[in-house]
Amino acid sequence: MKRVLILSCMLVIIAHASFAQKYFTKTGQISFYSDTPLEKIEAHTKSATCVLDGSNGKMEFAVLIKSFQFEKALMQEHFNENYMESNKFPKSTFKGQIDNFNSVDLSKNGRYNAKVSGQLTIHGVTKDVSTDAIIQVQGDKLDCQSTFEVAVADYGITIPAVVKDNIAKVVKIKVMANLEPLKQ
Amino acid sequence: MKSLLPFLLFTILFQNIAVAQEEDLLSLLGEEETTEYVNASFKTNRVINLHSLESTAYGVLDFKINHRFSPISEGFYDLFGLDGANIRLGLDYGVSDVLTIGAGRSSQDKTYDGYIKYKFLRQSTGKKNFPFTAAILATTTLKSIRWANPDRENYFSSRLSYCWQMIIGRKFTESFSLQLSPTVVHRNLVKTKAEKNDVYALGAAGRIKLSKRVALNAEYIYVLPDQLAPEYKNALSIGFDIETGGHVFQLHFSNSRAMVEPAFITENTRSWDSLEGIHFGFNISRVFTLKRKNLD
Incomplete structure (x- = not known):
């Protein structure tokens, strides 16, 4: 009986420790770049949200499409109205995990190369993606960075013929998130 | 002792359930509501002739090239009126996202015009929910055409007319927007005593988006009765x-x-009663971004 009790207590403690820490940000930065010989387009947001589960390496990102800021007001309007249809699809999300979470020690300061994969949803279309990321552990803060590419056509975004030379078919996306411990 | 065990087992079980529920990690952060201003109710800051509720965005210069042709009634002889055109060239500039100024010159009566338009209420959703957009417009026009009767005493003030307009509108759905424009026009000089110097009118305009890049617009201006001579039409x-x-x-x-x-x-x-009264026309709007938004 006593053994069972001790075992149970240990289980409870382990269970607690194993999902003790989650990390989050509400000010994640996401930028994208469309680069063609005719026109360079970029847009930035600083209000992406992210939660990383420190117990299993699962992570989620979300960003409001309307929060992306462009240099030109008309581009921003067209981005929302014609391409992303942000009234219909207000958010883009990523749900995934760090695949090599065993080699990332969030309790030890250092720079870790992480392989991240999961489902990216843009414009209402969900696709499996994977990319490399860098996680810099500094105390209880995590500095995460990743760059990856997305083919516009994969997500059901059509570029009309008149501007097909102005908008890149593959857009570069840069993500920067400084995660802090989430107090529950 | 024995009573503790079920409790512990229950705790473990409960934690498992908790883990299962945490599939949606982002829900831990809670939903933070933001205010979203509704935009793109119309494609540009004019419906056709009337000002739409849209402003020119901050730092943007909008070059307008407008033509109104002769009646379509002559048919092929003058290519449905294309041989004769009234022209207005104009510039609109967004001083801020809600304040627009503009000036133009029309060939008809060699008219110069200037306007200021201020959007003081904005339709929004989210944290701040507001059902419509409202703007106020003040226009002054100056007819610089030579006097019809140079022999009589003519005053400079007679060349001027003014218009004040309130524009109240709403984007009902992604593709349907509607606006009303209560209007007062003041003319310093009118042709006959019977005509009013101050003329009250109500404009109505709407648009239906046919595709992402094409919209159908219509507008009508109702002039309240007994203000103008009968030959003037809405x-x-x-x-x-x-x-x-x-x-x-x-x-x-x-x-x-x-x-x-x-x-x-x-x-x-x-x-519109006959082909002699129907004219083809176009507005071309070309925007130039003079001041770029600082992205940092």
Whole structure:
């Protein structure tokens, strides 16, 4: 009986420790770049949200499409109205995990190369993606960075013929998130 | 002792459930509501002749090239009126996202015009929910055409007319927007004593988006009765907006050939009753971003 009790207590403690820490940000930065010989387009947001589960390496990102800021007001309007249809699809999300979470020690300061994969949803279309990321552990803060590419056509975004030379078919996306411990 | 065990087991079980529920990690952060201002109710800051509730964005210069052709009634002889055109060239500038200034010159009566437009209420959703957009417009026009009777005493003030307009509108759905424009036009000089110097009118305009880049627009200006001589008719215009990147092409048919408020509201003699009163016309809007938004 006593053994069972001790075992149970240990289980409870382990269970607690194993999902003790989650990390989050509400000010994640996401930028994208469309680069063609005719026109360079970029847009930035600083209000992406992210939660990383420190117990299993699962992570989620979300960003409001309307929060992306462009240099030109008309581009921003067209981005929302014609391409992303942000009234219909207000958010883009990523749900995934760090695949090599065993080699990332969030309790030890250092720079870790992480392989991240999961489902990216843009414009209402969900696709499996994977990319490399860098996680810099500094105390209880995590500095995460990743760059990856997305083919516009994969997500059901059509570029009309008149501007097909102005908008890149593959857009570069840069993500920067400084995660802090989430107090529950 | 024995009573503790079920409790512990229950705790473990409960934690497992908790883990299962945490599939949606982002819900841990809670939903933070933001205010979203509704935009793109119309493709550009004009419906056809009337100002739309849209402003020119901050730092953007909008070059307008407007034509209103002769009646379509002559057919092929003058290519449905294309041989004769009234022209207005204009510039609109966004001082801020809610304040627009503009100036132009029309060939009809060699008219110069200037306006200021201020959006003081904005339709929004989210944290701050507001059902409509409202803007106020003040236009002044100056007819610089030579006096018809140079022999009599003419005053400079007689060349001037004014228009004040409130624009109240709402984007009901992604594709449907509607606006009303209560209007007062003041003319310093009128033709006969029977005509009013102050003319009250109500404009109504709407658009239906046919595709992402094409919209159908219509507008009508109702002039309240007993203010103008009977030969003056209310202006009705119907047309399409076609947007191609930096340009908006507005192609339309109208019984009015003027492009400034005092003229198309109070001086329009054509009517839709016959082909002699119907004119093809276009507005081309080309925007230039003079001041770029600072992204940092």
